[in-house]
Amino acid sequence: MGFIRTLVLNIDRDDDIGFKASIDSPLIGRLACLDAAVRLALADPEDSDVNAIFQAVSTYDKLIADGEEAEVAVIGGNHFRFIEGDRKVARLLDEVVTQTGCNQCILVTDGGEDEYILPIIQGKITVSSIQRVIVSQMPNLEGTYYILKKLISDPKISKIVLVLPGLTLMLYAISYAVNRPEIATMVIAGCVGGYLLYKGFSLDEVVRSELIDLKSTLYRGRFSFVTYIGGLIFAIIGVMEGTSALTSYWDGSGIFPMAIIFLWGAVAWFTLAAITTSLGSIIDSFLYERESLSRAVIFSYFISAIGVLAFGGMSYTLSNLNLSQFPITQDLGITYIIQGAIGGLVCAFVGIILQHSISVWAQKKEESITFL
Structure with missing residues (x-):
């Protein structure tokens, strides 16, 4: 042994x-x-x-x-x-x-x-x-009361236990005051559904992480702070463009066409927002953290590939739904999806090749520094 x-x-x-x-x-x-x-x-x-x-x-x-x-x-x-x-x-x-x-x-x-x-x-x-290690708690009523009190005073739990029921009651009160109780039902259902998706996809962690990154880049004087702001502006424009496309082409035919039309109008701006944000990461990685440069570069290419593929796929889908006044015909939709597939594959391939080249370059750079 x-x-x-x-x-x-x-x-x-x-x-x-x-x-x-x-x-x-x-x-x-x-x-x-x-x-x-x-x-x-x-x-x-x-x-x-x-x-x-x-x-x-x-x-x-x-x-x-x-x-x-x-x-x-x-x-x-x-x-x-x-x-x-x-x-x-x-x-x-x-x-x-x-x-x-x-x-x-x-x-x-x-x-x-x-x-x-x-x-x-x-x-x-x-x-x-x-x-x-499990901390023992008092088994009597006083211990249970203390635990419940601590749970409610916890900001993370109180946002669910107190804020959501409070907003629900306020919405019902306002809707009954204006004799439109159905408004409260729709708003509450939408808010609860959005919150469940927000937590289910762990978007709260993403938002918190992005806010921390934004604050950190501001304090450290990083270039990515500027590109974060630019990306946010492009994302807001994307929401506006998606809403504009929705009001122009949606004929009330269903939830699925509504979502696709909104994304079709916004996907180019959302992609531009992600690329703009990644541009700041590329510059900061090159200046300060070259070991992460390859990941920052390939992210922008993959985002571009996803954006091109998504636009082509949604254009083809919407062209086959016979929407009134939609500018893309079925033949043009086939052209878009083929171009989107080719463009997406090219972007992904170029990104992988470039990532490999940067990784080799960074490794040689590190080896030369270590040798010196």
């Missing part, structure tokens, strides 16, 4: 130790982890990550008491952007494994989002055990 050295690992995926307690990770060693737990507890005594870190230290102490070779570490991700945070965790875990010389891992988690990164950990080190 080979030498075994165990890493007791706690992953703080949303980086509460960094966001709330201003602690940089990774933290390696018993004293460093205890200090982080105490500082996080002082910053937010109700954070479950505090208990998870203490549990990791406790597990480490038990292993040492049993005569095993062990080390304890805490790694934080990213508080706002989980994709970048997961990449950070993978990178830091490599450093921890190299520094500690551990070959197996006991993962300590509070049972929340941290477990989503289990495959990342398993790709770096063997996971021999998982410990879930």
Whole structure:
């Protein structure tokens, strides 16, 4: 049997130790982890990550008491952007494994989002055990009242529990005051449906991430701030053009034609907005983060390919619906879809070739810098 050295690992995926307690990770060693737990507890005594870190230290102490070779570490991700945070965790875990010389891992988690990164950990080190830390609550009525009170006071939950019912009641009151109760029903159904789609497709995370990026680019003086604003303006124009196309060509034939007409009128501007935004990312990547330049470049080409394909496909679809006053005939629709398919494939192919060339160039540039 080979030498075994165990890493007791706690992953703080949303980086509460960094966001709330201003602690940089990774933290390696018993004293460093205890200090982080105490500082996080002082910053937010109700954070479950505090208990998870203490549990990791406790597990480490038990292993040492049993005569095993062990080390304890805490790694934080990213508080706002989980994709970048997961990449950070993978990178830091490599450093921890190299520094500690551990070959197996006991993962300590509070049972929340941290477990989503289990495959990342398993790709770096063997996971021999998982410990879930569940904080005990008072089983009586007072404890239940306290939990409900905390849930309602949580801004994330109160927006659902309080805001939506409040708006519903206000809409019904206003609609009955003007003797049009059906207006409230339509608006509420539309708002609830839109909210469910908004949450179901995780658009809230996308919007939050984009707002954080926009603020960050402004503070750091990045060129992409200007292109973000330009992209937003183009997107607004796209909504206006889509609405204009809808009022001009929709004959009330159904929801599907209505949606296709709106997208047909807006897709060119939406594509231009995405390309404008990616242009800023390309410039900033070239100036500051050349390792991400290839991803920024191929994004713009793929967006162009999707826009061309979408316009051709929607033009062909609408030309076959016999809409009144629609300017594209069936023959012209066939031409558009063929041109869209060819144009989309060409854009995607050029983007892939260019991404490969940039990746090779960036790698050679990095190797030359390392050699010097």
